[in-house]
Amino acid sequence: MRTSVELFYTGSIQFPPSTRTSLEQALSRNGLDLxxxxxPTFAGxxxxxxxEKRNYSFTYALLADDRTFLELSSSQAPTxxxxxxxxxxxxDEWASYTGPDLQGLSxxxxxxxxxxxxxxxxxxxxQRFPASSWIWEEPEIPYRYEARLFQVRWLRANIVGASQACRAYAAAENQLQVKDKSxxxxIFEAEASKGWRSFRWIQVVI
Known part of the structure; x- marks a missing residue:
């Protein structure tokens, strides 16, 4: 079964059509429906x-950035x-809360x-996973319980690793009892920290 995933081009360097085609074909050959x-507004x-710009619409995705472009331009294996x-x-926090009774509070x-x-x-x-960041999505009426705090984690991977990760995330979501993608x-982060060939840990400046 092929896995559907969005591929965003976020590099500040413009990807020529031929370069994008080469990258997309490589990912497609590894079982991804892209x-x-x-x-251009995604650059950087x-x-x-x-x-946030995509209205919190994806749960996993691929990003081709400046490093991806430079690797492709120099005939290196792209990541x-x-x-x-x-x-x-x-x-959610209230449901898992086990501390002192808060019912008396406003x-x-x-x-x-x-x-x-x-x-x-x-x-x-x-602190445990430095390659991550979080952002609030506030509801239309502020200060409501429906506000969502999103956390994004990332790893740099080659074509094989990226395809493997997308399949694993999709499988986690498709289980009858959804598995926590974290x-x-x-697992991938631990392998990356060991210098595993398919994954490379990288800190992205926010």
Whole structure:
């Protein structure tokens, strides 16, 4: 079964059509059904800003950046950033909360506390996985429990690794009981830290 994934071109260097075709064909040969998105306004966007600009619409994706272009231009094996997205809401935090009773607090104070706890959760997680960042998607009416905090993690991978990661993320989402993609990411990140050929850990400046 082939895996569908969006491929974003975010490099500040313009990818010629022939270069894009070469990259897309290589990914397609590795079992991916691509939706290439080439928009000049994406140039230089970090992962969280790209997610925001796309209205938080993807849960995993591929990014071809300046490094990808330079590798292709010099006939090296190209690498891409593989993004993995997850989110939580204050209500999710409330459901897993096991601390002192908060029922006596006003809803605004309780919400502020839950938001703070949620941010702390992702901040601590970012210390464990530095190649990650988070961003709030606020509802139309501010300070509501429906606000979502999105976390984006990324790894740099070659064609084989990128295809493998996309298939793994898709499989995690398609299970009857959805598997946490962060568990899948942790496996790839551990392999990357060992210098595994298909994955290379990289810090992206936000």
């Amino acid at each position: 939706s290439p998105i080439y928009d 966007l970090p992962p969280t800003k790209l997610l 891409l950033l593989v993004l993995c997205v997850q989110h939580r809401t204050p209500m 809803w605004s104070v309780r919400l502020a506390l839950l938001r703070s706890m949620l941010q702390e959760r992702f901040t601590l997680d970012q 568990e899948v990411y942790a």
